[in-house]
Amino acid sequence: xxxxxxxxxxxxxxxxxxxxxxxxxxxxxxxxxxxxxxxxxxxxxxxxxxxxxxxxxxxxxxxxxxxxxxxxxxxxxxxxxxxxxxxxxxxxxxxxxxxxxxxxxxxxxxxxxxxxxxxxxxxxxxxxxxxxxxxxxxxxxxxxxxxxxxxxxxxxxxxxxxxxxxxxxxxxxxxxxxxxxxxxxxxxxxxxxxxxxxxxxxxxxxxxxxxxxxxxxxxxxxxxxxxxxxxxxxxxxxxxxxxxxxxxxxxxxxxxxxxxxxxxxxxxxxxxxxxxxxxxxxxxxxxxxxxxxxxxxxxxxxxxxxxxxxxxxxxxxxxxxxxxxxxxxxxxxxxxxxxxxxxxxxxxxxxxxxxxxxxxxxxxxxxxxxxxxxxxxxxxxxxxxxxxxxxxxxxxxxxxxxxxxxxxxxxxxxxxxxxxxxxxxxxxxxxxxxxxxxxxxxxxxxxxxxxxxxxxxxxxxxxxxxxxxxxxxxxxxxxxxxxxxxxxxxxxxxxxxxxxxxxxxxxxxxxxxxxxxxxxxxxxxxxxxxxxxxxxxxxxxxxxxxxxxx
Ligand code: NAD
Numbered sequence: 001x002x003x004x005x006x007x008x009x010x011x012x013x014x015x016x017x018x019x020x021x022x023x024x025x026x027x028x029x030x031x032x033x034x035x036x037x038x039x040x041x042x043x044x045x046x047x048x049x050x051x052x053x054x055x056x057x058x059x060x061x062x063x064x065x066x067x068x069x070x071x072x073x074x075x076x077x078x079x080x081x082x083x084x085x086x087x088x089x090x091x092x093x094x095x096x097x098x099x100x101x102x103x104x105x106x107x108x109x110x111x112x113x114x115x116x117x118x119x120x121x122x123x124x125x126x127x128x129x130x131x132x133x134x135x136x137x138x139x140x141x142x143x144x145x146x147x148x149x150x151x152x153x154x155x156x157x158x159x160x161x162x163x164x165x166x167x168x169x170x171x172x173x174x175x176x177x178x179x180x181x182x183x184x185x186x187x188x189x190x191x192x193x194x195x196x197x198x199x200x201x202x203x204x205x206x207x208x209x210x211x212x213x214x215x216x217x218x219x220x221x222x223x224x225x226x227x228x229x230x231x232x233x234x235x236x237x238x239x240x241x242x243x244x245x246x247x248x249x250x251x252x253x254x255x256x257x258x259x260x261x262x263x264x265x266x267x268x269x270x271x272x273x274x275x276x277x278x279x280x281x282x283x284x285x286x287x288x289x290x291x292x293x294x295x296x297x298x299x300x301x302x303x304x305x306x307x308x309x310x311x312x313x314x315x316x317x318x319x320x321x322x323x324x325x326x327x328x329x330x331x332x333x334x335x336x337x338x339x340x341x342x343x344x345x346x347x348x349x350x351x352x353x354x355x356x357x358x359x360x361x362x363x364x365x366x367x368x369x370x371x372x373x374x375x376x377x378x379x380x381x382x383x384x385x386x387x388x389x390x391x392x393x394x395x396x397x398x399x400x401x402x403x404x405x406x407x408x409x410x411x412x413x414x415x416x417x418x419x420x421x422x423x424x425x426x427x428x429x430x431x432x433x434x435x436x437x438x439x440x441x442x443x444x445x446x447x448x449x450x451x452x453x454x455x456x457x458x459x460x461x462x463x464x465x466x467x468x469x470x471x472x473x474x475x476x477x478x479x480x481x482x483x484x485x486x487x488x489x490x491x492x493x494x495x496x497x498x499x500x501x502x503x504x505x506x507x508x509x510x511x512x513x514x515x516x517x518x519x520x521x522x523x524x525x526x527x528x529x530x531x532x533x534x535x536x537x538x539x540x541x542x543x544x545x546x547x548x549x550x
Pocket of ligand 1: 412
């Protein structure tokens with residue numbers, strides 16, 4: 001057996017391997033108590049470690065025992081982060097082997113609370129903080145990053161989950177998301193770079209909070225903002241050629257603009273818009289396996305008209321058209337309600353992304369009346385208004401449909417439109433339900449329902465993996481549609497029978513590999529790949545997946 005630690009780094013130009021204490025403090029190389037006797041001798045570790053050598057599975061068990069003894073999820077988030085900082089392989093082993101339990105702790109819903117408290121819980125920095133003061137030297141900053149990034153998740157913190165402007169505290173989101181890329185799709189941690197574009201914050205509480213970690217100034221806007229983003233994108237592509245950039249939790253007014261500005265030119269995507277769209281579309285496809293209808297025959301009513309809603313609506317319309325509907329027919333089946341009521345043509349001041357769904361219809365002020373009037377087959381909540389699917393709303397949609405499709409996708413949990421239990425109770429157990437937050441199984445009327453989260457984490461890891469593996473020059477809607485079809489196809493009969501519209505999360509690496517293959521197929525078919533086509537696409541994809549071990 002080799003006495004050298006398995007360096008998780010795939011890069012060829014590695015600094016000389018550290019020894020002794022420096023080795024124990026390098027999270028990419030550290031194995032802690034799992035260093036073998038031979039390694040302890042060879043690597044100058046004698047005396048630094050207690051005598052008993054643990055195996056990795058034993059270390060995983062110990063982490064779990066500790067974790068489960070902690071009093072709340074925020075403490076667990078902090079403990080997991082600190083493990084991540086100490087021993088990367090062990091952290092990812094714990095996440096991969098216990099994804100159901102750990103994902104909600106390192107990502108939604110816990111990450112929302114963590115971001116709100118980021119100033120207090122901040123320990124070791126992870127990723128890069130690029131601030132408005134760094135204009136003109138962003139390339140220099142990125143050059144400090146010691147690893148070969150292939151995937152950047154970047155946020156400006158303006159719309160963190162459903163929690164609004166959290167400024168630099170939003171860094172928790174790219175960090176958590178990239179952990180999921182590594183755990184769920186095996187994108188090597190060293191290829192992942194979280195970035196906070198700190199352009200200030202308009203959050204008054206933070207501006208006066210002594211523990212706020214970001215720039216204490218109002219947000220940049222207009223040309224100054226655009227120039228900073230542009231400099232960042234250019235510098236990132238120069239520093240890390242071919243890097244895939246994922247926009248994350250930008251506010252509406254920036255998210256759509258930036259996506260449209262870059263998406264046809266370089267390999268970028270916005271997960272809040274496109275990833276959400278694909279997971280919701282997959283949920284609809286799964287629900288249709290129960291009801292037996294075609295997507296093009298559905299009528300979908302959204303609560304919310306933001307990034308998630310219009311992103312989903314756009315992909316649903318494309319998918320209806322792929323089933324043969326004309327664009328006009330597909331649009332007639334897709335409706336939005338926002339804070340001012342039904343989105344209709346004669347409403348003044350509609351923003352660009354809503355215009356496509358502004359129908360010729362009399363105004364309707366509230367969601368319940370919209371349901372009673374339009375008679376949708378599916379309602380999708382993405383407005384971050386907790387409790388908006390009231391008993392009356394659920395009863396109304398259940399009164400119209402034998403099997404109403406009810407997706408309450410807002411998160412964190414406090415923002416969910418309804419709980420799983422409410423969805424089943426108020427529809428007589430007939431709802432085909434998906435949620436944005438995790439819920440325990442629900443017993444209703446002698447049946448046990450297992451609601452599953454319509455979580456983007458089913459989609460973005462596989463899409464990222466497929467795009468990176470093929471060196472795709474663009475990330476297209478066709479790729480997201482392929483991802484949605486693949487995800488729905490992977491839902492099995494048992495899932496469907498227990499009311500689950502998504503596969504079990506522990507299958508996520510298998511799911512991601514299939515999605516990556518589907519994305520890669522599109523990349524090759526459309527001439528977007530820059531890597532020669534392999535003979536066996538699945539084997540090729542799997543060969544690129546990081547599997548945390550010593
Ligand atoms: P957003 O800010 O872009 O959009 C929110 C929309 O809700 C806006 O159109 C706003 O007008 C509307 N709205 C606000 N108050 C309303 C009210 N009282 N009635 C009706 N509409 C109202 O945010 P987003 O990115 O679209 O995200 C919305 C929610 O969806 C968030 O909670 C987010 O976390 C969640 N989300 C979930 C998933 C998922 O589960 N897969 C993915 C993405 C987003």
